[in-house]
Amino acid sequence: MRNRLLAALAPLALAASAHAAPVNLVVNGSFEANAVPNGVWMNVASVQGWQVVGGPGTGFEVRDNVIGTAHGGRNFIELDTNGNTTIEQVFGNLVGGAAYDLSFWYSPRVGLPAATTGMGVLWNGQSLAGTIAAAGGNANLWTEYHFTVTAQSGVNSLRFASLGTSDSLGANLDDVSLVAQVPEPSTPALLGLGLCGLAWMRRRKA
Template sequence: MRRALALFTLLAASLTAQAAPVPTNLLVNGSFEATPVGNGSWAQVNSMPGWTWLAGPGTGFEVRNNVAGAAQDGGNYLELDTNGNTTIGQTLNGLAAGLAYDLSFWYAPREFQAAATNGIQVYWNGLQLGGTLTGDGGAGNLWSEHRFSVVAQSGPNVLSFSAVGRSDTLGGNLDNVRLSQRVPEPGSLWLTLTALASLVLLHRALRRRPRAALVRH
């Protein structure tokens, strides 16, 4: 019995470890590093690998590298109000319709700017997720992570971000955007395997239990 329990414990631990890999980012260029920008400089673009301009009044968005604060991941990050508020997006094809996906990204208000100019909103297939992100900027970029669960629709799915503060060339910042397929929680898998092991051991114990002698009358 002890050997069987030990084998189930090893199997559960092995499967738990295998079930918790680092999720693959399904987005292209989630940290905006594909556009070369020198340290201490910035560039205005209207598209980059994975991302494109969707709406104005701004005609593009700004890729920054250690300008008015540092990136949360890598060297680059985005500001969406470079010559006016801008909406950018990425279209994803091939997601499984009806499945849930985990979305995360990092936001920071522009340093030394009031909340009224730092607003950013996030949309999944045209529906806003959560409220408007904003805040008063301090020294440097004060990054905060934001997480949502989204469900894929059939066909193309669109993730988009919009600057919604004052359209004055000063706005909030965006970095390290990730979308990944949800994986089972390791704890749930462990509980399931432990319960299964207990049932198997109980079944074996009952089978080995001596049968009561028949009483003859």
């Protein structure tokens, strides 16, 4: 009887698990869409999912194993190419009022002081962390940052801005992620699942 109950409840559990699986809503969050040769960097004004929306810099760099390595994959970006730059990705399909988990990895540029490696992150124009900055070491020193953000109705904006000295040497960014928060199964939901199982057992016994 117990095995039959488990078999009956298994599809429900699988459906709940599939529903709860996190999906990264950021397009090209790891900056791998551009094929960049090993040891080469590209100065761009836009890539898939991202575009420059503020200067004085006119672009940002997509790097592949040059002056540091990526946190994940092959590519990462540096925001300050020929001056401080702000990049943006917009989201038009988020649920207004819903909470989302935002995460990304930051590293100062190799060998530079914190004054030139500052970076800011903004959600719908509001700063989430002030200036993120650190002194660079002998290699990229990746640190992960997490925030909970709330979506507004309509279009939502995620921006990263170079905030250090505007000198063509700046902050590195990789593995940006935005996922909807999935609530844990509530007590009433679990109780309801149990009652369904008991009802099924009684029907079988009758």
